[in-house]
Amino acid sequence: METPKDEVFRDSISTINSDGKRSWVFPKKPSGVFYKYRTYISYFLLFILLSAPFIKINGNQFLLFNVLDRQFNIFGFPFWPQDFHLLVVSMIIGVVFIILFTVVFGRIFCGWICPQTIFLEMVFRKIEYLIEGDRGKQIRLDKQQWNAEKIKKRVLKWVIFFIISFIIANVFLAYLIGGDRLITYITGNPFENISTLISLLIFTSVFYFIFAWFREQVCIIACPYGRLQGVLLDNKTINVAYDHVRGEKENGRAKFKKNEDRKASGKGDCIDCFQCVNVCPTGIDIRNGTQLECVNCTACIDECDHMMEKVGLPKGLIRYASEENISKKAPFKFNARMKGYTAVLFILIGVLIGMLFLRNDVEATILRLPGQLYEHKENGIISNIYTFKVINKTTQQINNVSYKLISHKGKIEIVTHQNFEIPKQGLAEGTLFIELHKSIMKGDKEKLKIGVYSGTKLIETTTTNFLGPRSYR
Secondary structure, X not given: OOOOHHHHXXXXXXXXXXXXXXXXXXXXXXXXXXXXXXXXXXXXXHXXXXXXXXXXXXXXXXXXXXXXXXXXXXXXXXXXXXXXXXXXXXXXXXXXXXXXXXXXXXXXXXXXXXXXXXXXXXXXXXXXXXXXXXXXXXXXHHHOOOOHHHHHHHHHHHHHHXXXXXXXXXXXXXXXXXXXXXXXXXXXXXXXXXXXXXXXXXXXXXXXXXXXXHOOHHHHHHOHHHHHHHHHOOOOOOEEEEOHHHHHOOOOOOOOOOOOOHXXXXXXXXXXXXXXXXXXXXXXXXXXXXXXXXXXXXXXXXXXXHHHHHHOXXXXXXXXXXXXXXXXXXOOXXXXXXXXXXXXXHHHHHHHHHHHHHOOOEEEEEEEOOOOOOEEOHHHEEEEXXXXXXXXXXXXXEEEEEEEEOOOOOEEEEOOXXXXXXXXXXXXXXXXXXXXXXXXXXXXXXXXXXXXXXXXEEXXXXXXXXXXXXXXX
């Protein structure tokens, strides 16, 4: 069966030509209302992305994802490996939120919030426009022979791209190892931290490859979110969409002719100027309908509105709209599917808030030393040896810490000294003995409840098992 002409575009992605080779995208420099707002949002997010590893709240880095040392800070709130369940719930909330946002508003996250798009369109692409010019000049430069002008412009662009990639790599590394440590490495001798220098160069090479060459292919090929939207979107989802009803009408789209009565001729409002295609950063024709390459950047909306103004036709031929709104003029409705995702999202947020309130600032574990049995001592005393670990999740040192038995009458002796300190966002560990009289034993195992005290204040409780002989009272 022969593929309809208007469906041929779906046989391959927009950046592959008929020979199967990559078709380089030279997008026109965008301008307009949406682009202005997108610029403001992008610069704000760029500030957050570049400064977050160096901002501190109560002594905690604003965002930190130190996998090697198992330290995580989210919005200045510290998480430990013991809080892994909180991180899991937070990640699930993020996924559900993105799903809900996509179901309602399509792939708007990609065009307005995604770091890949922000860096490419608002940093690297702007530098390219500044050095090589707009779309037409870039195409001519690409086709011309390698002369002094082309070498100068390309080398200058590549050097600046590499420097920016190196800066991004440093910031990225700061998220992983901490801003303070990165500054120490930068201000010190780089050859004293060869592993860090190698990591920086690897990250720099990756970012340079992405922003200098791979570019929109990340969104089209590599990013799983582009594929995910295919199962999330429906005819009620608000997308950047072309109004085919108004644009095509009875006699389809046609070039604009001066003083022409398009209503009488039955021609659609689309003047077939291809400006929406020229300005698209992924090289698609939005008039073909919703496509996985579209990142909802709204560049085509601004360009189409600009052309409609020029020819005296109403704006909004390309706009944010659902398929139902275009074909049936149906207003947006928050349907059952959207309500279901919203309900799940609020339930998860409620669960996370509850877990955060129940989260302890101090967490203690006491475990019997592996391979050790109980010991008989004089006067009927039974002794067990344990290792302990106490984690302080706060930004203040905890002093004068001690252990006391709560559930049973007995004695706890710490090997080094009875009282100790726990550093801020640190841990204290060691060995201790617990002694009980054998008459207390109801079986060969007793579950003990132990209190962790700072002075006289109870700051945490924990449990452990005590082994001993069965009492025959």
